[in-house]
Amino acid sequence: MSYFIDRRLLWRLPLLTLLFAVGLAFSQAVPAQADPDREASLAVPALDADTWRQVRSGEIGPNFRDSRADSTYNLVNASGENWRQLRNRWVSPFGLIAIGGMIVVIALFYLIIGRKDLSGPRTGRKLLRWPLLVRSIHWTVATLFIVLALTGLNLLYGKFVFRPLFGDAVWGAMISASKVSHNYLGPLFGILLIVLLARVLKHNWPKKHDLEWFKKGGGMVGKAHVDAGFANGGEKAWFWLLATVGLVVVVSGFVLDFPNYGQGRDTMQWANILHAVGALGLTAVAVGHIYIGTIGSEGSLEGMTTGYVDETWAKDHHNLWYEEVKDQAVPEQELSVGRPPPDDSEEAATRS
Template sequence: MSLCRNGPNVGASIALALLLLLTALFASPALAQAEVEREAAAAVGAVTPDTWRQVRSGEVGPNFRDTRADSTYNLINASGESWRQLRNRWVSPFGLIAVGGMAGVILLFYLIIGRKDLSEPRTGRKLLRWPLVVRSIHWTVASLFIVLALTGLNLLYGKFVFRSLFGDAFWASMISGSKLLHNYLGPLFGILLVVLLVRVLKHNWLDRTDLAWFKQGGGLVGKGHPDAGFANGGEKLWFWLLATAGLLVVASGLVMDFPNYGQSRDTMQWANIIHAVGALGLTAVALGHIYIGTIGSEGSLEGMTTGYVDETWAKEHHNLWYEEVKDQAVPEDQLTGDKTVPGDSSETASRPG
C-alpha cells in the first residue's frame, strides 16, 4: 500500500534526475566553448577595428604575420581583395562582352550577308597552299586552343551555369577535370604555337598591300577584292596577335602553372589578370578566324584540310600569290588518282607561295 502511495514521488524523482543529466550533457559543450573563448580572450585580448587596420597595413608585430616560410605578407592582404574586385567587376564582364558580342556579330553577319561565294566557277585545277607538316601542326594547335578556351571559360563562368543545373558533385568533377586539362595542355600548346609561328613567319611580314587591304575591309568596302600575296592583311593581323598577345598568354600561364620558382603572390595575381584578359580577347578574335576559314568563305577550308585550293579561289583572295605559282597548278583528278601528291612536301612550302 505504501509503495503505491510513494509511486508518483519515485517517478517524479526519476524524471527529475533524467532532466538534470540531459541538461549536464548539453551544457558541457557550451561550457567548454565558453572556456575556450575566455582563454582566447586572455591570450589575444580584444580585437578592435584599429587592430584589424594595423594588421591590414602591416604595422603590427610578427604574431599577426602569415606563417608561410620566408613570407613578407600580412595576415590580411589588400592586394588579394584588389585582384578579386578587378577579376569579378572588370575581367569577367569583359569576357562576356568580347566573346558573346563577337558571336552575336558573326551570327548577324551570316544571316544578313551570308557566305562569300566565289564569283566565278572553279577551274578544277589545284594549287598547293599548305604542306602536310604545316596542316598537322595547325590542326593540333587549333584543337588545343579550343580545349583550352572551353576549359578556361568553364573555370571562369561554369559555376554560374553547370553548378546550378547539375549540383555540387557533378560540378566538382567537372571543374577538377577542366583545371587538370587546362594546366597540362597549356604548356604543350605554347610549344607547338611557337613552332607554328616560326614555320609561317616568312609569309606574314607586313607590306604596303596590306594597307590597301585594310582600307577596303578585306573586300567588304568598294568593288573588287584587294590585292594580297600568300597571306592577306587579316591573316597577318591574326598571326601577329598570336605572336604577341598569344605568347603573353602562354607566358602568364606558365607563371601560374609553375609557382615554385619564387613568384610572389602579387606576381601570380597579375599573371592571372593578364592571362584572363589576353585569353578572352584571343578567343573572341578566334571566333572570327574560325568563321572566315570555314562557313564564311567558299573554298577556304579546303586549303587547310587537303592542302590545295582551286585556281579561282587563289585568284580572288590571293591574286599576287597566284601570279607567282599559277604554273604549278595540277588537275584535280590527278590529285585524287595518285596517293603520292606531287609537291606536297616541305620543299614546296619553302617557295614564295
C-alpha cells in the same frame, strides 16, 4: 616468503594502473571546465578596430607575421581582395561582352551578307598551299586551343551555368576535369604554338598592299579587287595577335602552372589577370577566324584539310601569290588517283 611477496605485488599493478588512468582523465577534465572567456583573454590580447585597421594597412609587426621564416606577409593580404574584385567586376564581364558580341556580329553578318562565294566556276586545277607538316601542327594547335578555351570558360563561368543545372556533384567533377586538362594541355599548346608561329613567320611580314587591304575591308568596301600575297592583311593580323597576346597568355600560363620558381602571390595574381584577359580576347577573335575559314568563305577550309586550293579561289583571295605559282597548278584528277604533283615540295607550296 618471496613467493607470497611477488603475488601481492602482482595484484597491486592493475590497481596502480587504474588509479593512474583515473588521475590522468581528471587532470584533463579540469582545464575543460575552465571559463572560456578567461582562457581567451589570457591566450591573445584584445582585438579592437584599431588593431584590424593596422593589419589591413599592411603594417608588419611581431603580432602580424605568419609562421614562415623571414616572411613579410601580413595577416590580411588586401591585394587578394583587389584581385577578386578586378576579376569579378571587370574580367568576367569583358569575356562575356567580347565573345558574345563576336558571335552576334558574325550571326548578323551571315544573315545580311551571307557567305563569300567564288567569283567564277572552279577550274579543276589545284595549287599546293599547305604542306602536311604545317597542316598537322595547325590542327593540333587548333584542337588544343578549343579544349583550353572551353575548360577556361568553364572555370570562369561554369558555376553560374552548370551548377544550377546539374548540382554540386556533377559541377565539381566538371571543374576538376577542366582544371587538370587546362593545366596539363596548356604547356603543350604553348610549345606547339611557338613552333607554328616560327614555321609561318616568313609569310606574315607586313607589306604595303596590306594597308590597302584593310582600307577596303578585305574587299567588302568598293568593287575593286584587293591585292594579297600568300597571306592577306587579316591573316597577318591574326598571326601577330597570336605572336603578341598569345605569347603573353602562354608565359602567364607557365607562371600559374609552375608556382615553384620564386614568384610571389602578387605576381601570381597579375599573371592570372593577364592570362584571363588575353585568353578571352583571343577566344573572341578566334570565333571570327573559325567562321571565315569554314562557312564564311567558299573553298577556304579545303586548303587546310587537303593542302590544295582551286585556281579560282587563289585568284580571288591571294592574287599576287597566284601569279607566282600558277604554273605549278595540277589537274584535280591527278590528285584524286594519288599521283604526286610535279612539284610537291614545301617551297612550291609556300612561295610568295
